[in-house]
Amino acid sequence: MRYDSITEAIGNTPLVRIDPDVHGLRNIDLYAKLELLNPFGSVKDRAAWNMARPHLTEAVEHGSQVVELSSGNTAKALAVIAGMHGLGFKSVTNRMRVPEIKDLLLLLGAQIEELPGQSECLDPTATDDPLTLFHRNLSASGSAYLHTDQYFNPRNTEAHLTGTGPEIVKDLDGRAPDWFVACVGTAGSSTGVARFLRETDPDVRVLGLVAAKSDFIPGIRTIDEVQEVGLFDPDTYDTMESVSADDAIEGMLALNRRCGILAGPTGGAAYFGAVRHLRQLDAESAERQVAVFIVCDRVESYLSYVRKRRPDLLGRPPRKNSPADLSDAEIRTAPAIGVGDAQAWIATDRPLLVDLRSPYAYAALHIDGSVNIVDELFAELVQGGLPFSRRQPVLLACPVGEQSARYAALLTRMGHPDVRSLAGGIIAWRDAGAPLVRD
């Protein structure tokens, strides 16, 4: 395969059969359409390219900025496409809740604008919602924007009507599947694919998946939010069902760990929703059937999403010399010293004075002569053993004497004979009128 441009690599993604041992369906062959293998990483590459392509020449002439309301994959694809053509890209959103995606977009040169939160004190006289303002700004005279408008642009749907849908049928030897399962975001892929499949075989049944209302699954809208999408037509779907964030992660794990498909939570939701829905049919019918679901994007961008909801999945073996292993009694009886005594001790025995606060706080004000080792770094240091000589007395300080007590207990347990915690911390030091410096 040789291409002149990366955009030629968009589409023609594989259709991969899921091992029946994993999904457990006896009479249904379940296939995953691996949209995660598009060059920019998701199903949105198709729509982004199809929407932007006809306008690029003109946009380049005018030096327009590409603008889209997107919290993730469409923004990613458009940022790349804009960059390839020397154009800027701006994403406006209030849904960008996955930090890695935000960082990746910034890395790609995107400008991100976040819509404000709801007003705490409702203003009943307010007439404009942020989105209306956004559209007004776009159409203001003299503005040079290429607004791809993914929620309303028919070229979003068309990308799937002419691409994704035909590819599925081709890979199933000219047959449409009995079932098509898609998560509903912009409704572009579900609508476009469904339309093509029904043209091939009017009996295709379409399952649309939305997020449970109180939940957040990246790339999927809730049952209310889909009503705001211009491309959404309830008649596209024979059935609408909702999936929870937990379901999405469960499905994602099955794809990741058992199928070798590095899908993100949206693909996980599609898999989970597909199997949940098909299980009943599988039990009722002995007829051989085929179902296809879309794996929208990759897992790598969602690690913080997983960490927040299922920290157990990212568990690591316990660390050595961790302050977490200390008992309350050990911490309570850790050697400590009050401000007055500490001042005397510093004058006579010159202990090494370690300030465990952040470098910013340390830079602002600290005890003269202290060194700054921020607590996270200190925790790393002591994993490997005592970071200073046993003959060197040590005074540890933190804001209120809590962290320092932990580390004093830990170092004592590790065999240091003369380590103490500054009781009450830097705050007690300040409140006692002892000097703090910034140098």
Place this chain on the structure above:
Amino acid sequence: MGGEPLYLEPRLGPRLRSLLESAELLHMLTDALGSPLNLVVPDQIAENLERFRSVYREHHLSGQIFYAHKANRSSALLRRLAATDAGVDVASLGELQHALGAGFTPDRITATGPKNPEFLWLAARTGVTVSVDSASELDQLAALVRAHKLSPVRVLLRLSGFETSGVKVLSRPSRFGTPVGELNLLLKAVERHAGAVDLAGVAYHLDTTSVAEKATALEGCLEALEVCRSRGLRPRAVDIGGGFGVNYLAHGEQWERYTTELTAAVLGRRPSLARGGHGYGLRAESGTVRGSLGLYPAHRPVAGARYLDELLSQPAASLGGRPLAALLLEHLHDLYTEPGRALLDQCGITVAKVLEVRSPDTGAELLVRLALKADDVALEEHGVLMDPVVIPGNGTGPRTKTGGEPVGVHLFGSLCLETDMITRRTVFLPRRPAPGDLMAFANTAGYAMDFHATRAQLQPVAHKAAVWQDGDTWRWCLDDQYWPITPPGEPH
């Protein structure tokens, strides 16, 4: 009525639940003091304060919790707080006088908001901390201090217009505060007025439910304090205002179902949920919902003290990613907060008598007229949708407990105006109310109780009474008669 009734049951803590079960007391009080009637629960505000304090303790933070007085003008609530260690944030001359009169010493008061010269003078005269909106206000304050030979006044500089690097947050512009970009000009004014003002810290207050926006502002304040310190000033406090929210509803599912049905109603897929097809900010445009829901997020799992905790736990990207609470602590800053609504959560109810229940010929919803004006219980004004609790006239406790057929009703008020609707939406009740019943609106102490009340058309404004529990019984006195030493058991 169109399908199942859509209830929005209020969340009731133990005190309000017990109060609403005291039907006899509520009837006696409305008979004696008239309808509408506001009841406040001073002990609750002390408990709410303690919840905020515990968040401070968890993060080892010092600093003051200032009750935002404007949320309710009750003397009982204010005096009960005066007996705790709380502060109060006053936004007018009257509020300042009220706070001083309730027992707050000046070191526990901050003056904020738009200020007239009298307010500014009394603040400076008594030595309360002044949250300064602009350089010109600072000039005005300093001039007063000099002209009247007053002691230097502690000031907080209220900042606005915080920006993040990387991601731009399109926060609503505020008419309060000085843009953080003009901090240097403001600090020059502080230095110029060195003998007249004493910089205590910086402040912000953002009208948003977004934690991210507030975190950005708090981070901006930490940086602003660094600028102050680098100029040799020694401010200590960051005042992050309030807006921590209240969770009004008992059941999240009811709220989710209601808002889904509201969307369906706007799209014409079910009968309207409000008079005249009102969509609360949503509208249909060729089959698609446009606009944004102009409602208070009435079911909020994270509200009040928990919201503060979440805010303090946000990482500060420009300061090494440590949580904001850790940074406040490490920098030895005091945290000031100004909760109003959140401190008043579960602190009061508004009760009104049902005067008339009318069945329209069309078979539409019942029209229920209350001895109350829409302004007396401004829940809808603030976009808070919450069902009233019906207390039957026979004194057998809330009617939700007894059987009967659900009904949809429209609640209207006692003003001779078409617009005097207590609720624009259809309210579903477990059974038909009757004249002589009481309707109690729960959790109205924050902004909904008397914030908008008027004497229009010479209709009575609600009397206000304080209630407290003495063992198993509720006791009461007029709001103005309440002092923290009033309840038995307190030292006289």
